[in-house]
Amino acid sequence: MAYVQQAPAWFLWLASLGALYVAAFLSRLLVYLAHCLRRPEDLRLRYGTWAVVTGPTSGIGRSIALELARRGINLVLVDLNADNLHEVSGTIMSRHAVQIMAVVFDLSVVSTPKGDAALRRLRDAVKKLDVGILVNNAGVAKPGAVFLHEADVEAWVRMIRVNLWAVTEVTAAVLPGMVQRGRGAVVNMGSASSEAIHSFPLHTMYSATKRYVAQFSRSLYVEYKSKGIDVQCQAPFFVATTMASGFVATWRPSAFVPTANAYARAAVGWIGKGGPLCVPNLRHRLLGWLLAAVPGGVQDWVCLHENLRQRKMLRAARSLRASACRPHGHVMPSIE
Template identity: 70%
Template structure:
C-alpha cells in the first residue's frame, strides 16, 4: 500500500512540470488576447473621443441629395439632417412623400423633389421598368452630389427560413439588395461625369459585428451584400467619389419594437434623430475604409462584442429571436 502511494506521488511529481507548462501557456494566451482586445478598444475610443471626425460641407459634392425610404425611422431623420445642412432633397419612396416634403420645406430653406417608386418591383416587369425610368429622368435633371441608400425591409422577421413564403423573402431581397443597386446605378454615372460625389449605403452590425443572426437570415444576408457592395465601389471609385457603408446596431425605430426592453432608447440605443446627427457628419469621411460605425456607443458595443465567443453570440441571438417569435404568434392568435 505504501509502495503504491509512493509510486503515485512520483508520477504526480513527474507530471507537474508538464501541467505547469500547460497552465502557463494558457495564461499567456489569455493575457495576450486580453491585451489585444484592450488595445483595440483604447485605440477606438481615442480616435472617437480625442480626435472626432471633422465634418465636410456636403454641398461641396453638389446641391442635391437623393434619399431612399425617407418617410420614417432613420431614413426620415437623415433626410431632415441633410436638409438642415443645406442640401436639396430628391426623395424616393413608394408613397406618403407629401408629408416629409412639407416637413422639410417648413423647417429649412431648401428645395424638394419626389419620385414615387416601389423598390420591391422587378425592373424586368413593365411596372418596375417604368419606375426605374422615372427615377433616371429625375436624377439626370439634377446635380446630385450625395446618395443615401436608406430604404430597407426587415419583415418577415423572427421566423425560421421555411416558415415564410418565397415571395416574402424575394420582396426583401428586391428592396434591400436590388433596389439599392438600381438606385446607385441611376445616380453614380452623373457623379462620375462631374468627378465628385458621396454614396452612403446603410448596412447593419447584424452582418458585420455578429457571427450569425438566426431567424433574420435573409435580412442579415442582404445587409452583408450592402457592405461588400460598398467596399468594392470604394475601391473602384477611390478618387473624387466617396463610398461608405454605415453599420449601426439597434436604433429606436419600429424595427426594434418586438425586441426585449433593453433595446428601447438608451445609451446604446439612440433615437433616429440622435443617430442621424452622428451619421450625417461621417458622410464622405474615409477614415479606416468604407465601413464605419458613427455612433460612439455603437462603436464601444462593437468592441465589447468582439471579445465574446461566436457560440455565445449564436445562443443569445437565437434565444432572443425565439422569444420574439413566440410573442408574435401570441399576438397574431389574439387578433383572430
C-alpha cells in the first residue's frame, strides 16, 4: 500500500487563504460584470433632462460631457475660460441635438466675492432647469511631484479650493432642486491615489483632497439615499489626459491606462451603480484588485521612488522651458 505524505499545516493554511482570495476576486468580478451587462438605463427618465458638468473643456470632463449629450441630456457647462466653453459647446451641439448653457466660473476663487457672484449665477441657472445629474469633475494636480515645502502656499490653496471647496459649494448649489424633485445623481471625481494606493508621496495634497471627496460622497450617499438621490465617488487610476502627464511618464493609452473617451463611457454607464465608491473602468478595477495583494510598505517604496523620478524629470523640463524663455544676446559682427 503506497504511503501518501500529508501536506504540512502551513501549506494548507496558505492554500486556504489563496482559495478564499480567488473566490472573493471572482465574486467581485462577477458582480462588476453583472452591472456592465445590464441594459443601459435611460438617465433622462431616471434622473432628469439636464446635467451640470464642471471642467468640461478637456480630458475626462470633455469626454463625459460628450457622452451625456450622446444620451440626449442637456448640459450646463462650468469652466473658467469663456473661449474654451464656447469651443466645447459648439463641438457638442454639432454632434448632438441638445441644449447647452455655459457658466463662466473660476473655481479657484470659490468663497471669495468674485466666486460668490459666479456661484449665484450657477444657482440662478440650475433653479430654472430639471437638473438630474451633477458631475464634479474639475480638479487641479499642479504643482505636480514636489515635497510639501517646495511649492508656494498659493498653489496648495488653489488646489484645496478647486478639489475640495468647490466640490462642496457646487454640490450644495445643485442639491436643493434634486431634493425638491425627489431624484438626482451626484458624481464626484475622486482618485485611486486616495483609495486604492497605500500612500502617494510627493502628491500628498492632491491625494488628501481626493480623500475628502471620497468621504464627502460616502456620507452624502447615506444622507440623501432616502430622498431618491444617488451620490457616488468615482476613483479612477490613470487616464490618458494631459493631467496624468504630471504624475507619470507612461500616461499614454496602455493596458491599464484607458483613453478619456473609453473612461467616460464606463463612467456615465456606472452612474447610480456600485454604491458610494466605485471604479467604473474594468482595467482600473483589475489593477486595484492586483494592488490589494501588494503589502503597503512595498507600495510606499515603489510610489516614492517613482515619484522622485518624476520630480527629477519635471524639474528638468521646467529648467529647459525657463532657459528657452530667456532673451538671448546677439553679438554684432565686426567690421574690418
